[in-house]
Amino acid sequence: MIHSVIAAATEWVSPQVDYHALAPEIILATGLCVVLLADLFLDESRKWIISSLTGFTLLGAMLPVLTLGLSESSVRSMFDGRYVVDEFSVVMKAMFLIAGYVVVLLSTKHVEEDEYWQGEYWFLLLSSILGMVMMTSSRDLVSIFVALEFLSIPAYMLAAWRKRDIKSNEAGMKYFLLGVFASAVMLYGMSLLFGAANSTLLVDLGKSITATGGLSALHALGIVFVIVGFAFKVSAVPFHSWAPDTYEGAPSPITAFLSVASKAAGFVALVTLLFVAFPQASGVWQPFMWVLSVLTMTVGNVVALRQTNIVRMMAYSSISQGGFVLMPLAVAGMSEVSASALRSVVVYMLVYAATNLGMFAVIIAVSRKTRSGEISSWGGLFSYAPGLATLATIFLASLAGIPPLGGWIGKFTAFQSLLSSGSGWGYALALIGAVNSVVAFGYYGTIMREMWMKPVPDGDTTRVVVPGSLALALGITCVATLVFGVLPGVATHFGDIARITGAFGG
């Protein structure tokens, strides 16, 4: 039978390529080559050029994304459906690029002032972003896998960026080992799925489930393992254990990057899989998602309550936020809910990205003065840096989901789609979510309290210097947070148009 394989392989037709659709990826790819080369030819004094190069690359990549968004032919499918550029992917691409840009802004000064080589940093960042951008369009196990590794491997290295810092090493190592392990498990699942469906195309996976008349154990096993792989990426409890350590050890901009972008990428993949590949298997993943989301937000919250290191607290907070994103997926199997579920995931990720990046921007800015990650070091921030304190308050309140700041619309849409299911499970989850959102204020509140109501710990009230890039980042995120909150129509609009082709066979 080997010859049959050969035979199958021989009928080769070169696929037609839609360069407009691929433009963002292409620009990024060239960009990162340029960055790599520039690093070789620029001397230390002009390294700053590289960072701006990176920034421009990302902005450049935005242009085709915009044109794609505006072009009327909404869905562009390539390589017989293995790589699709649809509204969903366009919205997500845009988000990744902007998030990436903000991360660049966060990094500039930070990396310059560090004693490590810059060039690679930008290169790695770009390639990781490229991986994410690819992830949004992947509709095939192979491309998903490749994109996943493409975004993960540079992230491993970025986490370990501060070479001589033990913590950073440890962060990188843990992240790496567990990441690889997770993807290995995921791959095993993929192999099983391939075996069951005899195709790597997501749509075919879905078809195969119906074709074989219901789920085989092979399917179930495969699905679970694959989901595990991405549950790891979104650091859902109990696959979260790497996140706190890595976040704490990694350089702050990277932590921001991981907690926002790579998490989002995980969700993108998860959503694509659930909606395109396994809609019929909702029996398998709905309960799984339910448990995951409950565990994730609860554990994330309650453990966050007892943190003293702000970055670590933000790590747990971002874990529990992930739980909220997962909420609607627990009922997304029902056809009448699926649309709103997808929407709420997208909306939540948009809002969360803006808010969390903003919070990390503040953290970076403040740590430039306090040189410490302890929450207690934030004491009396309001008295000597009212601007930063106010911004921090805005972001925290948004994370806590207090209107009229972005966060509430995310939570709101999540609740909405849960309740629209009308199922007992949905209501139960909504209630748990409601309680959790209150608990969450417990630790967001402690930071606020520290800033507003506590004295300055060491009486040192030198004003915090905020470099221009950081200020810009703060501006962008703050504006986004407020706009999403006050005119939620904007966010929900993106959520609404972000439809995945082939989701639920539609």
Added chain:
Amino acid sequence: MLVNQFLFLAALLFCIGVYGVIARKNAVLVLMSIELILNAVNLNFVAFALRNGNADGHTFALYIIAIAAAEVGVGLGLVLLIFRNRRTISLDDLSEMKG
């Protein structure tokens, strides 16, 4: 049909790999165990491809091999880094941060 044996072998490899990852404390060994898993995966793919006469499996396997190489590269790099900084590659010592 001799596909199943391959699958069983793969499953066995997978389990050994998992056990290795969990039980070994030497970073390099853990890395190797992960490679084991990946190979189990490859085996699966090839076997399924063979059974279903579908070349995608082979392709996938090739991708995996390639990327696994990259991973190992990064991994060893990290191990080296850690060894430089603390003269050991035992994972137990990697517990600066916890809680």
Added chain:
Amino acid sequence: MEMLRDHNWMLSVGTFLPLLGVLLLLVVPKANEQLIKKVALFTSIATVAVGVWTLFRFDFGNAGTMQFVDEKTWIPLIKSSYYIGLDGISLPLYFLSMVITLLVVIYSLDHIPSPGNPKAFFSLMLVLQTGMAGTFIAQDLILFFVFFELVLLPMYFMIGVWGGENRQYASLKFFLYTMFGSALMLVAFLALFFKTGAESFAIPYLVEHGGALAKNVQIWIFAGMFIGFAVKVPMFPFHTWLPDAHTQAPTQGSVILAAILLKLGTYGFVRIAIPVLPEAAKAWAPYIGGLAVIGIIYGALGCLAQTDMKRLIAFSSVAHMGFVMLGISTLTSFGMTAAMFGMVAHGLITGMLFFVAGSVKERYHTLEIARLGGILKQMPHLGWILGFSCMASLGLPGLAGFWGEFPAILSAYSPAAGLNETVFRVYMVIAALGTVLAAAYLLWLFQRVAFGEPKPEFAGGGHGHDDHAFHDVNKFEWFAWTPLLIAILVFGVVPNLMFKVLDPAVQVVLSGFKG
């Protein structure tokens, strides 16, 4: 129900003008306190001006119908719109919030509590104002919710930053309590939304369709709202945040809290919970009434046990809001109108009391009743103002408090059809007993604090301060207080000023019960 849409820009302006002030404040340098105060003052004056203009434009002829209605798409996706309007129920509270803010700003001109920083203080106050005013005009549940929550943070910081020794505990308690309530409230809103066919969050729409829901569904949804609102009111078992918040908050905070924030809850009942879910309201009414009277007696007893003046006033709020809730629970337009009046009256009177308490604290640096005494001797004006407020608060006829209290008791005699009369008559008697206790604790307070000779430690001006530590009411205080005092008197003598506005609106609200 027909709507009047002319001049509908006015509400938005009146609501968001304070935010403009906040923006101005942000650019003013922190050091330039005078300018900051000016900006805050002018903003609030302008706001009140808009409010007055609204009063003029308001068609009192048909106060029952929504006026200045404005409807703009806001979140099309979840069928929620920026839908605002003003009717007889909203108008008094809407205007009251503006006035109170202005007065508080005036008062703050020379009473910035430590640790100072007027910039932040005024900004928060103005944000607060927007939230409060917005809540009263919102005609869309989601919009209502947003404004409702917008109030939280500023108050949290006002208590937590400018409050007393125990401020952090109090502020967090206040926040979590309310947050918990509103979380459930939101869930209830959503459930309502979907049960009514996921068509719209507009309150009028829900009023039309809510009644059609199955009774048990209504009861459950009502439960959610009940907790949300009852925490804010606060009703008996959920009230424990109030004394702490009030005691710890700075004077301005207490005033706003008492005058407006507590009303958000009761307003929620009248505007949303009851008209939308008539069946559930009927089912819940006896329990609400029960909790209300418990609150009345219980709050009074709490007052009698207090040794701290401010805390005593705080507890008295529990009792007074009990009267309001009793009126509401009768589900008669009579009782509800009384309740609405009671809200405003309580706002004016208790606000006034907190002002006085603040000034006493400022002069004596203590509110320990045992240590105070003879205020009348040292500061006759302050003393008599306190006496006046106490009298008003214990429901003396001819002062505003009476018209909130007496009709509420009266209405309990004959609750709406379908409610158990005997139960409510028992409530009536208990509530009447409450008025006696009210007289007891307020006069007792007055007698201990204002009468008699000043305690030796303060006889000479106290705390080694020279005598000017005991200057009588100063001009800022006069400016801030006179309007309140006049209002208390005027509404006491001519209650119809407000009744004629409230009544038709309440009729409309209750139209669901006629059918």
Added chain:
Amino acid sequence: MIRSAEALQTLSSGWFLEHAWLIPIVPAIGFFIIILFGKKLPMKGSEIGLLSMLSSLVLAGETAMQWIDRVNSGAEAQFIAPVVRTWNWWQIGGMKFTIGQSIDGLAVIVLVVVAFISTLVQLYSTEYLKGDRRYTHFFAALTLFSAGMLAMVVAEDTILFLLGWEIMGLCSFMLIGHWWEDGANSRAALKAFFTVRTGDMGLLVGVAMLYFASNEWTTEHLGVSGFSIRGISAWALSGEPNSTVILVASVALFIAAIGKSGQFPLHTWLPDAMAGPTPVSSLLHSSTMVVAGVFLVARLYPVFFTGFDILGTGGNFITIIGGITIVIAAALAFVQNDIKKVLAYSTVSQLGYMMLGLGAGAWLPAVFHIFTHAFFKACLFLGAGSISHSASHHSFDMKKDMGGLRKVMPITFTTWVISTLALCGVFPFSGFFSKDEIIDNVGHNGYQLFMIIGLIGAFMTAAYMTRATYLTFFGEARGASAGEHHDEHHDAHAPAHDSHDSHDAHDAHATEHTDHGPHESGWRITLPLVLLAVLALSSGLLNATPFGEKWERIKTWVEPRAEVVMETAPGGPGHSNVLSIPTAAEEGHHDSPCGSETPEEGVCYAPQLQHAPFKWSKAMLSLGIVFLGIALSWLFSTLLYTRKDKRLVGLTERNGVLRAGCNLLINKYYLDALYENVIVKAIAGPIAAAAYWFNQNVLDGILHAVARASRAFSGWVYRNIDQRVVDGTVNNSGKATKGAGGVLAPVQSGKVSQYGALLFSAAAVAALVLVIINS
């Protein structure tokens, strides 16, 4: 038996009747003027007060004149409709609330009394409180009080009635506590207000019940709301009301009356109220405010009439309370050494008479007693004030600081004696005509027991008043009245004494008159005394039953005629000429059905009452009793106080029974102890504390428990999920592998591998579960 409408006369009216509502308005305005500008005025605002009171007195007088014309303009047996004017005050929930005046005989007579006495007292105060530090406040409060009382009197509806009622309470609080620097005063003020307020609960409840019970009927038949007093009266007599409702309502209302009029068992505040300045005592706490309770009963008489079925039974709630009050108060008056307290208890006991009269269906005598009592009691108080002001150096202690004053203060003495005789009910002083009528009618209406009580009361009254008179004016001068100076006064009992002694001492320091020794007071004090004395002497003749029908003017003018009235239009008899159809004249109006049975058509506004035919025999009996009292008491006093007779001095110490009784009286039947130490202390103490404890520990406790729990929970999750489960899984997986792999070195798992273990085991578990449930 309905006669045709031709025979009816239209009733006259007049500007003053129509504008009687101005009577309370004037002093109200006066009050605001005093409050706002009083301090700046030459006479510190007193002139405004006096002026406003004078003008309302004039208004009241004119109104009275016009009312009398109105009465005369009506037919002999015609219902004289009150002059009603109403305005819409406020409406909610579809019910309209009106405010307005309703002037009838009762209103007129009380208006005149209140306006008159207020004027005199204000005049008196200008002298008495000269130089007081809160002179202006005093007059403000006094004026506001008059406004409140007058408003209550003219009130057409229960709401306005309530309003006036409460304002009086407030003023009494402010005036009793006028010298609040002294703790005892403010305590007395608090006690007074609080006790009265307790009664007011009944008023609230009663008004509410009457409103809802009657509203339908009144709107249907008369087109007025259930707050309208006329409406309620008519409804009460319409045979409509359910007997329990109206009974409960009248009990509730009567509780309010008990509180206000210091009836047993709520009378204890009244004596303490004497802590206030003497003018206040004479105005509020003897002649006017305290009769408000009586007025309430008289005003809503039909309600009580039906509620207690007054003509039907030989005893009811009102009569019982009234009877008890008469005796116990009179008994208390014996042991008082403080002249004002004697008068206070005498007031209480006299109020008891009024209540008794009302309760026993003697409406007119009771009202008439309000009238006469006001004069002589005010006179007595002002006399006492005059003594303390000019003679006894601001002390009120009869035993220590008075005696033998008849020579130094002739005017005060004469007026005092006249009033005392009036109070005792000696012919032909005014008291006789009112009090004796009460006793007489009570008996006549079948309340024999209470008639006897009344006679006993009369005896006691005579006795204690004689004692007081003797102690004050006869015997030898003692203490201050003998010119000694001592500013500190001690008194055996009742600290409230001290308190007000020292108060009047307050304005002693304030006033700058520096004369020594007793002397007669200035004209501004004596003039009121004289005027009042004259009235105390003569006012009885206005209704001198003994002299036959034509002397019974008050009866003609005041007593509402119990005739069936056909309402022409809703809006009721408010229109000054009402078409009323009396029953056949030849049968006289005595068998008008009002009260006894329900009129088949039309409504009644007043029940038909009996009037006892006057018999000199009975009068002689009671007069005899009075004289006996005077004689005995005189003898006793001379023996005890002047001769210091061995058999009497210290008798109470020697004789156990007497001592017990004396202590009982001295301690006021221990009622105060009950109220203050038991009830008040319990509520303000343990009960409130308990509630507060509940609040802090239980409710907050729950909250804190939750908080603590969640904190603990987070710790637990951290320890167990993050740590133990991880370790656990590792160890277990380690064991498992050991079991499987056989000989393997014991597992030492590092963190990373723990995480890995967790990751994989979770995946495995999930896979297992889901595979099982899905296939």
